[in-house]
Amino acid sequence: MKIKSVEEIIAEIKECYDQEPEGWKLLRGRDRAGHYDTYIMNKKNLWQMKTEFKTPFQPKGVGIRIMDKPDEEVEVLMEKGTALPFGEIYQQRKNHPIFALGIGRYSPKATSEMKGILSSKQEELEKNLSENLDKLLFREGIYKEYL
Numbered sequence: 001m002k003i004k005s006v007e008e009i010i011a012e013i014k015e016c017y018d019q020e021p022e023g024w025k026l027l028r029g030r031d032r033a034g035h036y037d038t039y040i041m042n043k044k045n046l047w048q049m050k051t052e053f054k055t056p057f058q059p060k061g062v063g064i065r066i067m068d069k070p071d072e073e074v075e076v077l078m079e080k081g082t083a084l085p086f087g088e089i090y091q092q093r094k095n096h097p098i099f100a101l102g103i104g105r106y107s108p109k110a111t112s113e114m115k116g117i118l119s120s121k122q123e124e125l126e127k128n129l130s131e132n133l134d135k136l137l138f139r140e141g142i143y144k145e146y147l
Helices: 006-019 072-078 108-118 122-140
Strands: 025-030 036-041 045-055 058-068 082-090 098-106
Touching: 006 045, 006 058, 006 082, 006 098, 025 072, 025 082, 025 108, 036 058, 036 072, 036 108, 045 122, 058 082, 058 122, 072 108, 108 122
Parallel strands: 025 098
Antiparallel strands: 025 036, 036 045, 045 058, 082 098
């Protein structure tokens, strides 16, 4: 599994969504460093994205598909938290931007619990996602100091 940009992950998710648009779930929370953790699930896959927002509608970050055929425990966590309306724009290199709109759930507690049940490799993945996100945010100028 390779860490990709959120734009690549969303393109992958859109391909799956176009084939089967029913049964999707989104769960978002913040990690200890204050970054957003977003889990997106359908019946066959679970993705994790770690992001910050360049604008209120344009997340910048990294992600990875972390699980095939999510189990019931994951599905229960995806339902926790408060309703979260979202509307985001993901630029694509060759195609038109992808607009992601919908209602998910927001729960930092549930996203933290998700990390605990996924696997022993999740701690290493979490570290890699955070490091990749920090590098991207510095490169994009989002982490630059104001003078």
